Amino acid sequence: xVVLGIDPGSLITGYGVICQESGVLRVLASGVIRxxxxxxxxxxxxxxxxxLDALITAFTPDRVVLETVFLNKNVQSAxxxxxxxxxxxxxxxxxxxxxxxxxxxEVKSAVTGRGxxxxxxxxxxxxxxxxxxxxxxxxxxxxxxxxxLCDLLRGESRDRVIPQRKSRSGGSSWSxxxxxxxxxxxxx
Numbered sequence: 001x002v003v004l005g006i007d008p009g010s011l012i013t014g015y016g017v018i019c020q021e022s023g024v025l026r027v028l029a030s031g032v033i034r035x036x037x038x039x040x041x042x043x044x045x046x047x048x049x050x051x052l053d054a055l056i057t058a059f060t061p062d063r064v065v066l067e068t069v070f071l072n073k074n075v076q077s078a079x080x081x082x083x084x085x086x087x088x089x090x091x092x093x094x095x096x097x098x099x100x101x102x103x104x105x106e107v108k109s110a111v112t113g114r115g116x117x118x119x120x121x122x123x124x125x126x127x128x129x130x131x132x133x134x135x136x137x138x139x140x141x142x143x144x145x146x147x148x149l150c151d152l153l154r155g156e157s158r159d160r161v162i163p164q165r166k167s168r169s170g171g172s173s174w175s176x177x178x179x180x181x182x183x184x185x186x187x188x
Contacts, residue, residue: 001063001152002018002020002028002061003062003148003151004052004059004061004063004148005151006065006088006144007140007147008066008081008085009084009140010081010084011034012034013035013084013140014031014138014139014144015029015031015032015033015055015144016029016145016147016148017030017059017148018130018149020152025149026130027132027145028059029059030136030144032140032141033047033048035047035048041080041083045087049087049091063099063151064088064098064100065100065101065147065148065151066088066100066101067101067102067104068104069085100151102150106150107122107146108121108122108146110150110153111125111126111150119142119143122139122142123135123139123142
């Protein structure tokens with residue numbers, strides 16, 4: 001199983017590719033995609049798309065994982081991050097890969113045992129769990145590796161982000177609801 005973890009950012013995007021074979025974890029690649037602040041936001045998104053596309057071609061991951069958006073007080077920063085995430089999601093869907101997303105607290109909990117862990121604690125545990133000495137820098141790299149680790153530790157039990165099509169018959173229906181919840185139905 002090969003998993004590509006991505007820590008998206010509009011100036012620095014971290015990535016980590018981890019392979020799990022017979023219970024052994026091995027880092028295949030990790031690093032950052034650094035964008036020049038002088039380039040337009042659209043150019044930076046294009047660079048992220050192209051470089052992640054090259055990583056997917058090189059390592060053919062089985063899954064790609066992202067951290068969900070956290071609350072941000074700066075509206076412009078949140079909008080730019082959302083656009084970067086959108087480009088990454090579009091790339092993953094264009095390549096027909098499985099995409100999982102995890103909340104920051106879930107990643108921290110999976111890697112350190114504490115949902116409120118600091119970036120330093122996450123970096124330390126990523127280094128320990130993957131046998132990395134020295135621990136890669138900056139935190140964007142260890143965050144991306146942590147996201148991939150979280151998926152390897154918890155991902156098999158999760159559903160795909162893009163659910164498979166379901167038929168409309170036999171699923172949830174009003175008649176089923178009415179039959180199962182007669183005390184909640186008002187008849188006129």
